[in-house]
Amino acid sequence: MIIDYHIHTDLCGHAEGEMEEYVRSAVAKKMDEIGFSDHFPLFHVVAPDLSMSFDDLPAYINKVRELWNSYKKKIRIKLGIEVEYTAEIEKQTRELLKGYSFDYIIGSTHFIGKWVFDHPDHKDEWEKRDVYRVYEEYFDQLCRMVSSGLFDIVGHADLVKKFGYKPKQKLTALYEKLAGLVKKQDMCVEINTSGLRRPVKEIYPAEELLKICFEKGIPVTLGSDAHAPGDVARDFDKALALIRRVGYRKIAVFSARKRRLVRL
Numbered sequence: 001m002i003i004d005y006h007i008h009t010d011l012c013g014h015a016e017g018e019m020e021e022y023v024r025s026a027v028a029k030k031m032d033e034i035g036f037s038d039h040f041p042l043f044h045v046v047a048p049d050l051s052m053s054f055d056d057l058p059a060y061i062n063k064v065r066e067l068w069n070s071y072k073k074k075i076r077i078k079l080g081i082e083v084e085y086t087a088e089i090e091k092q093t094r095e096l097l098k099g100y101s102f103d104y105i106i107g108s109t110h111f112i113g114k115w116v117f118d119h120p121d122h123k124d125e126w127e128k129r130d131v132y133r134v135y136e137e138y139f140d141q142l143c144r145m146v147s148s149g150l151f152d153i154v155g156h157a158d159l160v161k162k163f164g165y166k167p168k169q170k171l172t173a174l175y176e177k178l179a180g181l182v183k184k185q186d187m188c189v190e191i192n193t194s195g196l197r198r199p200v201k202e203i204y205p206a207e208e209l210l211k212i213c214f215e216k217g218i219p220v221t222l223g224s225d226a227h228a229p230g231d232v233a234r235d236f237d238k239a240l241a242l243i244r245r246v247g248y249r250k251i252a253v254f255s256a257r258k259r260r261l262v263r264l
């Protein structure tokens with residue numbers, strides 16, 4: 001079974017290609033199942049090039065249903081979403097999510113305060129900060145995200161390494177704390193290959209973090225974080241090699257936010 005649960009669309013303002021082209025790309029790559037998971041509207045900042053708008057959301061949902069219907073003999077298509085988390089917007093996010101029926105919700109954090117730490121335009125800020133402190137703040141926020149209980153999947157768990165800034169200190173304690181909470185909330189972790197296309201040139205999460213997840217019995221999903229049709233399932237040979245090496249033989253799939261484990 002091979003899936004790609006992290007696929008964006010042109011609605012978010014920084015991805016390219018029609019949704020159908022992503023589906024065709026997945027069919028051509030003989031995927032069993034994919035899920036769209038575009039960026040849920042941001043409302044704590046004004047940034048139309050970072051997420052879809054609330055006006056786009058119904059069209060997004062309808063289009064996924066339409067594609068599900070027309071391609072159901074070739075591939076299974078799920079309706080997912082990637083939702084930004086910061087503690088300041090947790091309450092509103094909880095209320096807003098009640099209005100929709102997704103197959104799964106990926107929780108992600110791309111902000112530290114008002115700083116979009118993974119955005120190339122704001123990369124300079126890294127030079128002004130203590131790298132380990134940024135990691136602490138990032139993982140602290142991720143832990144709160146997990147504890148909120150709002151999400152099914154931890155998106156690109158160590159996205160903070162994207163530009164290759166890494167602290168000298170060991171990260172084991174941060175990883176252990178996060179994985180403990182993920183286990184407690186019965187969530188799963190995404191293996192996201194987009195890091196291979198970034199300066200860090202690594203899959204998210206790091207193998208050390210993934211090993212801790214495996215030891216705790218935390219399931220995984222697979223995602224390319226596609227922002228163009230050709231990205232679908234990109235570098236999945238490397239992702240599969242990684243999860244097999246760590247010990248995984250099953251992968252998590254979702255329907256109406258119910259999780260099932262299937263053999264790889």
Ligand SMILES: [Zn+2]
Pocket residue numbers: 008012014039227
């Ligand atoms: Zn994006």
Ligand SMILES: [Zn+2]
Pocket residue numbers: 082108110155156
């Ligand atoms: Zn993301």
